[in-house]
Amino acid sequence: MSGLVVRDLSNGSLQPATRASLELFGPAPSTGFDFTPLFEDTILSLLPSALLLLGLLYRIISLYGQRPKVSSEGFLRESKSIFLAMFAAIHLALLVLHILNSSLRTSATIAECALAFIASIGLCLLSRLEHLRSVRPSPIINGYILVTLIFDIARARTLFRVSSYKSIARIFSSMIGVKVMVLLAEAVEKRKLLLGPYRDLSPEETSGIYSKSFFFWLNELMTSGFQRVLQNHDLYPIDSDMSSSVLHQRMKDAWSSATHNKPRALFWAVLRVNLKPLLFCVVPRLLQMGFRYAQPFLLTRTIAFANDEGQPDSIGWGLTGAFFIVLLGVAVSNGFFYHMTFRFVTSARGSLVSIIYSKTVDLSVTALDESVAGVPLKLAIVIYLLTLQLSIVALVPAILALISTVAIISMAKSMGHAQKIWMKSIQTRVDVTSTMLGSMKSVKMLGFTDWLTDIVQGLRPQIFSSTPDVCHLCNYPTKRAFVECEFGLHDLVPNFAAGWAY
Numbered sequence: 001m002s003g004l005v006v007r008d009l010s011n012g013s014l015q016p017a018t019r020a021s022l023e024l025f026g027p028a029p030s031t032g033f034d035f036t037p038l039f040e041d042t043i044l045s046l047l048p049s050a051l052l053l054l055g056l057l058y059r060i061i062s063l064y065g066q067r068p069k070v071s072s073e074g075f076l077r078e079s080k081s082i083f084l085a086m087f088a089a090i091h092l093a094l095l096v097l098h099i100l101n102s103s104l105r106t107s108a109t110i111a112e113c114a115l116a117f118i119a120s121i122g123l124c125l126l127s128r129l130e131h132l133r134s135v136r137p138s139p140i141i142n143g144y145i146l147v148t149l150i151f152d153i154a155r156a157r158t159l160f161r162v163s164s165y166k167s168i169a170r171i172f173s174s175m176i177g178v179k180v181m182v183l184l185a186e187a188v189e190k191r192k193l194l195l196g197p198y199r200d201l202s203p204e205e206t207s208g209i210y211s212k213s214f215f216f217w218l219n220e221l222m223t224s225g226f227q228r229v230l231q232n233h234d235l236y237p238i239d240s241d242m243s244s245s246v247l248h249q250r251m252k253d254a255w256s257s258a259t260h261n262k263p264r265a266l267f268w269a270v271l272r273v274n275l276k277p278l279l280f281c282v283v284p285r286l287l288q289m290g291f292r293y294a295q296p297f298l299l300t301r302t303i304a305f306a307n308d309e310g311q312p313d314s315i316g317w318g319l320t321g322a323f324f325i326v327l328l329g330v331a332v333s334n335g336f337f338y339h340m341t342f343r344f345v346t347s348a349r350g351s352l353v354s355i356i357y358s359k360t361v362d363l364s365v366t367a368l369d370e371s372v373a374g375v376p377l378k379l380a381i382v383i384y385l386l387t388l389q390l391s392i393v394a395l396v397p398a399i400l401a402l403i404s405t406v407a408i409i410s411m412a413k414s415m416g417h418a419q420k421i422w423m424k425s426i427q428t429r430v431d432v433t434s435t436m437l438g439s440m441k442s443v444k445m446l447g448f449t450d451w452l453t454d455i456v457q458g459l460r461p462q463i464f465s466s467t468p469d470v471c472h473l474c475n476y477p478t479k480r481a482f483v484e485c486e487f488g489l490h491d492l493v494p495n496f497a498a499g500w501a502y
Contacts, residue, residue, distance in 0.1 A: 034158060041108040044151035049112070049119040052144045059130075059140055066133045071193045076185065080127050088120035090175040097168050119144075127186065135198055137186055137208035145183045152176050161473045202236040212339070213332045243349055247273070255355055266355075273351050278342040284336035291329040293381050298322055327393045429459040430436035 035044070043303055095113040123141060130138040156176060191199075191206045203217040211217045222410035224234050240246065254269045262268075271278070302319050305311055379401060386394035436443060436452050443449055 025474060034161070035154065035231060037158060038106040038108060039326045040151075040155045040158060041106050041112040044155060045116060045148070046108060046112045047384060048144060048148050049115040052119050052140070053115075053122060055140050056104070056119075056126050059138075060122075060126055063133045065127045068132045068197055069135050069198050070132050070190050072132060074193055076188055076190070076193065077131050080182070081133060082186045083178060083185055084120070084124045084127055087175065087180050087182055088117065089353060090178060091120045092118040093171055094168065094175065097171065102166070131190070135194060135206050137189060137200060139180070139209045142183070142209050143188050145179060145186065149176065149179050150301055153193075154181065200237060202239055204236065205239055213335065215335065217337075220396060226253060239343075242343065242350060244350060244354065247350040251351040251354050253334065270351050277340065277347045280340040281337060281344055284333045284340060287329065288333040288337050289381070291326050291333055293385070294326050296385060298326060327414060351411065425459075425462065429456070432456055432459060 005332065091113065095110075095117050098113050106411050126138065127141060139278075139386070152172070153176065156169065156172055159172055160166075187208055187210055189206055189208060189211070191203075194201070194206070203220070204212075207217040221230075221234070221236065224230060250268070250273045254273045255266075256266050258269045298319065302323075305315055305319060383394050383398050386397070433456055435455065443452055
């Protein structure tokens with residue numbers, strides 16, 4: 001370990017590095033704003049490589065039996081292979097250098113370098129399969145390269161702090177440059193290279209993760225809409241996974257294999273058919289919640305930094321980058337979540353309509369604006385954050401939420417039976433009205449106009465008199481109660497908190 005020193009970014013001084021300092025896990029002590037080498041080897045490299053290998057194996061198996069969709073000729077395919085081969089060669093060189101030089105090595109360095117090299121070999125194989133047998137740029141490759149590129153910049157900064165050994169830092173920096181080239185090559189869309197049967201696909205199907213994240217694939221349609229009135233032929237074709245024939249066949253197979261006398265058989269059949277679109281809503285929803293609840297912690301840390309003039313400027317730049325990542329993450333995760341939610345709703349509607357032919361399906365899109373599955377988790381996080389600031393007072397909104405949930409569940413038990421009576425009464429009135437309109441000529445000839453008018457008009461008050469439960473449940477001032485409770489907290493919380501402090 002002789003000769004190995006680390007630059008302290010807070011004052012620019014050089015300090016000797018020890019084996020104990022290399023084996024620390026977490027933020028680096030006395031180096032400003034940085035992580036320890038062991039943390040970077042495990043969290044910033046080893047973990048992403050392991051996750052890549054898991055997803056890579058599944059993706060290769062799913063692509064192996066598919067037919068080619070993209071032309072094998074062209075500069076794009078060869079450039080991807082060249083850049084990925086260089087990427088794997090540099091990882092091999094880093095592995096050899098770390099084996100030969102033990103001074104910069106932590107207990108996880110060799111495993112990290114070996115796994116990164118194996119992952120780079122897997123990327124070469126996956127890239128060739130993705131290029132030929134997928135109509136869109138690989139989301140796995142692009143996602144891995146983008147995330148690890150940000151991590152590698154932080155790791156390169158740590159390596160350059162070590163002033164005694166620059167060879168590994170320089171080779172690592174060259175690997176970052178090659179990774180940028182891989183990122184650019186893998187992000188190129190292949191629409192112009194698609195074979196004949198796939199050239200008319202929707203831009204949504206052929207777009208990569210960057211185009212979908214910022215909805216670039218809608219630019220052409222938006223431009224056409226600003227220039228002229230859109231016609232049917234201006235709209236993009238429907239996604240093949242959401243076409244009526246595909247959804248009908250999937251739902252037909254699921255319903256035929258389901259046990260019809262089982263409770264909620266239709267619900268489970270629809271869920272089984274649309275499980276994949278539903279799962280696509282879960283990940284962006286979790287990311288959305290994570291980015292949102294990271295903002296209070298960032299604000300707290302920023303206030304502490306602003307009040308302490310002795311902290312180094314590197315922390316301020318780090319907080320600036322963290323705010324940029326969090327706010328960008330909120331925007332992108334919001335777009336992804338609502339995009340995937342509307343796709344799930346459309347897929348569920350298509351599945352139901354294909355099975356229930358003559359029934360009206362009313363699946364509210366606005367009801368899914370706030371995911372019910374995420375509400376308990378959000379409530380727990382909010383109560384925890386309130387507890388940090390208000391102590392026991394935070395239990396007040398939790399109790400109100402529990403009471404509201406019990407009240408809504410109690411109303412829901414009575415709503416089902418009341419709605420059946422309500423719909424039956426409405427259907428009777430509609431049937432009588434349609435029959436009268438269909439025989440209007442005979443009605444006028446026989447002089448039954450006034451008599452039938454009184455009958456139809458009399459059916460309306462009968463609807464309300466036969467179903468008073470629906471009227472009471474629908475007009476129950478639930479929202480008013482919630483609003484009053486919410487505004488009441490503004491007076492209750494400060495007084496209660498003052499009394500508690502006293």
